[in-house]
Amino acid sequence: MKEMRHVFEYPENVAGTWNTFFQNENPIVLEVGCGTGTYTLGLAQRFPEKNFIGIDIKGARMWHGVTQAQEQGLENAAFLRTQIEKINTYFAPEEISEIWVTFPDPQPKKSKMSKRLTSNRMLDLYTQFLKKDAIVHLKTDNEMLFDFSVExxxxxxxxxxxxxxxxxxxxxxxxxxxxxxVFETKFLAMGIPIKYLRYRI
Ligand SMILES: C[S@@+](CC[C@H](N)C(=O)[O-])C[C@H]1O[C@@H](n2cnc3c(N)ncnc32)[C@H](O)[C@@H]1O
Structure with missing residues (x-):
């Protein structure tokens, strides 16, 4: 992945440079905990007038999305490999318009609550780079995480x-x-209803 132009593994000094990278001034949308990046790819195909960045720590999962983006010539899709806990260091204020949180790990233990990708701690990080009125989407199978996110x-x-x-x-x-x-397909096969939340920051 190191040699691919659309992949960034633990990059340095990239905050504020993403529109230059995409070579346009189009809005930038993130998928956090993207895994194989199904939403990053699906949205990039449907919305050529926007840019998309999938973020995850797991390189092997990300590889699937990266290779598909390359095969499909998706110039508006990129992947950032890092820990989401550091996400605020990769983007400048007002650089991002929208976030998709797709089937995040529920982190059921109370002691791990701040690791949930819709927790106050994470939202405090996201708001450092989101535009005013930015949209956050959550798709999950997990009722506890869903209720927590709504609260x-x-x-x-x-x-x-x-x-x-x-x-x-x-x-x-x-x-x-x-x-x-990928995770949604598994949960649907198990008969679990999919929960969806959309809010504005
Ligand atoms: C349950 S999987 C869902 C993957 C994908 N969104 C899907 O629906 O198929 C959760 C993903 O979030 C990533 N993840 C969880 N916490 C993370 C963190 N703090 N930093 C980076 N990635 C994280 C994991 O590596 C994993 O790929």
Missing amino acids: VAQERNYSIDILTKDLYQESFVDDVLSIKT
Whole structure:
């Protein structure tokens, strides 16, 4: 992956440079805990007028997305390999428009609560680089994590646009919400309803 132009492994001094990298001024959207980057790829295919960056610590998973992006010639998709705990060091204030949190590890222990990707600690990091009115999307199988995420968003007075505990029963499910990640496909096969939350920072 080191030789691929669209892959950044623990890079230095990249905050504020992403639009230069993409060679346009288009909005930039992140997928945190992207795994193989299904949303990064799916959104990049559907929205050529935006740029997408998938972030994960696991290089082997990311490799699948990276190779697909390359095969498909997706110039508006990139991958950043790092710990999300350091995410605020990679982006400048107001550099990012939107975040997708796709099937994050639920971290059920209370002692690990701050590791949840929708926790106050993580939101404090995200808000350092998000634009005003930025959108956060969460897709999860896990009810505890979903309820927790709703509570945190409400406590922070974020405006919740959509909240559903059974996405595929909703009439508003569209082509974008129907993109299915690797973990989502597994959970659906187990008959677990998919929960979806969308709010504005
Ligand atoms: C359950 S998987 C979901 C992967 C993918 N979004 C999907 O739905 O198929 C969670 C992913 O989040 C990544 N992850 C969890 N915590 C992370 C952290 N603190 N920093 C970077 N990646 C993290 C893991 O490496 C893993 O790939």
